[in-house]
Structure formats: C-alpha cells, structure tokens
Amino acid sequence: MKWDAELYDSKHEFVSQYGRALVMEVNRNAGQRILDLGFGTGKLSGDLAKNGATVIGVDASEPMIEKAKLAHPQLEFHCMDATALSYENEFDTVFSNAVFHWISNQEALLFSVHRALKPGGLLICEFGGFRNTERILLAFQEEYEKTGEPFKNSFFYPTIKQYQSLLEYSGFEAEMVRDFDRPTPLADGEQGLRNWLTQFYDDSLSRLDEEQRQEVLSAVEERLRPILWKDEHWVADYRRIQVKAKKPES
Numbered sequence: 104m105k106w107d108a109e110l111y112d113s114k115h116e117f118v119s120q121y122g123r124a125l126v127m128e129v130n131r132n133a134g135q136r137i138l139d140l141g142f143g144t145g146k147l148s149g150d151l152a153k154n155g156a157t158v159i160g161v162d163a164s165e166p167m168i169e170k171a172k173l174a175h176p177q178l179e180f181h182c183m184d185a186t187a188l189s190y191e192n193e194f195d196t197v198f199s200n201a202v203f204h205w206i207s208n209q210e211a212l213l214f215s216v217h218r219a220l221k222p223g224g225l226l227i228c229e230f231g232g233f234r235n236t237e238r239i240l241l242a243f244q245e246e247y248e249k250t251g252e253p254f255k256n257s258f259f260y261p262t263i264k265q266y267q268s269l270l271e272y273s274g275f276e277a278e279m280v281r282d283f284d285r286p287t288p289l290a291d292g293e294q295g296l297r298n299w300l301t302q303f304y305d306d307s308l309s310r311l312d313e314e315q316r317q318e319v320l321s322a323v324e325e326r327l328r329p330i331l332w333k334d335e336h337w338v339a340d341y342r343r344i345q346v347k348a349k350k351p352e353s
C-alpha cells in the first residue's frame with residue numbers, strides 16, 4: 104500500500120477526528136509510556152502527549168513518518184513492522200486508531216503488541232469491524248473485476264466473537280470489545296468518494312491504466328449515488344470495532 108500523506112491529511116481528516124474520542128480512554132499523565140501504533144501523520148500522537156506522557160510512534164510508511172516529524176519534532180517516530188515490534192515490557196498503553204484492519208497476520212500483530220506492553224498494560228484500539236464499508240467494497244469489487252483483473256480484498260474486518268478469540272489466544276484479557284455503525288461524511292463534495300477510493304484501494308487501482316481507473320471510479324460513483332450521496336456529500340458506510348484489552352499482571 105502506497106500512502107499519500109498529503110491526500111490523507113487534507114481529505115481524510117475524519118480518521119483523526121473520530122480517533123480523538125478513543126484518545127480520551129488512555130491514561131496520558133506524566134510518567135505513562137504510550138506506543139502509538141500506525142500513527143499516520145501524527146495528529147493523535149500529539150494529543151496523547153499533551154498531559155506529559157512519553158509517546159513513541161511507529162508506522163510502516165516513510166511519507167507518513169516524514170510528515171509527522173515535521174508536525175511534532177518533539178516526539179519520537181520510527182519506521183517499524185507492527186507484527187515485529189522491537190519492544191518488550193516497555194509500554195503502559197499501546198494505542199492504535201484505524202490501523203489493525205490493514206494487517207492480515209493478526210496473531211503476529213497481537214503477540215507483538217502483547218510483548219511490547221508492561222504487565223498490566225492496556226491495548227486500546229479501534230478499526231474496521233465486520234461489514235465495514237460493505238456497500239463500497241461490493242460495488243468496487245464488481246466494477247473492478249469487469250476490467251479482467253482479479254480483485255483481492257486486503258482488509259481484515261472481524262466480528263466481535265472472532266476478535267475476542269484472537270485476544271484470548273494471544274494472552275490478553277478482553278475488558279471491552281464492541282462494534283457499532285458510524286456513517287462517515289467524506290470531505291470535498293463530489294470528489295469525496297473518488298478521493299477515498301484512490302487512497303484506500305490504491306493497490307488495486309495501480310494495476311489499471313488511466314482510462315480503466317477512471318471508468319471504474321465513475322461506475323462505482325454511479326452505483327452508489329442513490330445510496331451514499333446525502334446532503335451534497337458522500338457518506339461512507341463505516342462500521343467500527345473498539346477494543347480495550349489487558350496484558351495480565353503475571
């Protein structure tokens with residue numbers, strides 16, 4: 104996945120805006136050590152550090168890291184694979200917003216997070232749950248496959264039951280796992296859905312020539328307009344899952 108940090112910041116501000124509610128669940132007091140896993144451009148990293156906590160961010164995208172360092176030079180950011188974190192018993196909280204659904208190897212991810220946490224430490228995260236953006240996904244897949252290219256869904260959208268089982272298997276005690284609908288208005292009026300597809304389905308669209316890309320994007324817009332176009336903007340059919348889980352004290 105190739106991330107466009109400028110597009111992400113300018114057209115997908117909702118990612119960090121909705122994540123701010125999750126930040127409020129984190130103990131951010133001085134003396135706390137927090138790992139922001141998949142920090143994007145660092146907007147929530149700055150919020151996590153406001154009360155004096157030590158915040159370290161890790162992300163796999165160099166463009167995102169460069170932008171985050173410019174915005175928050177006082178914080179520490181590293182390029183790192185979330186499934187192979189180089190930390191052990193180091194953090195009071197691992198925080199992550201809108202990241203876990205990008206990672207296919209959830210067992211490796213959760214074992215890695217578990218290892219990074221101190222005994223008694225918390226994983227607090229939100230990501231796409233079962234049926235997240237289902238209408239968009241179906242329309243895109245069907246229009247994309249008309250080009251003759253096979254579509255591969257790279258997202259992981261689990262049910263509550265699935266994720267509770269994964270947490271237990273990885274050594275966590277689940278304190279809260281819930282899912283909910285969150286219809287999400289997209290910025291930029293008519294261009295909103297196209298911006299979203301261009302960012303989040305980049306891997307698939309990059310395999311097409313320009314004419315094919317435009318045909319697919321236009322066809323998806325046409326199909327979804329009666330369903331997702333409301334009050335002069337697109338509204339994505341998001342469904343989220345929130346997790347609060349503890350690494351046992353011993």
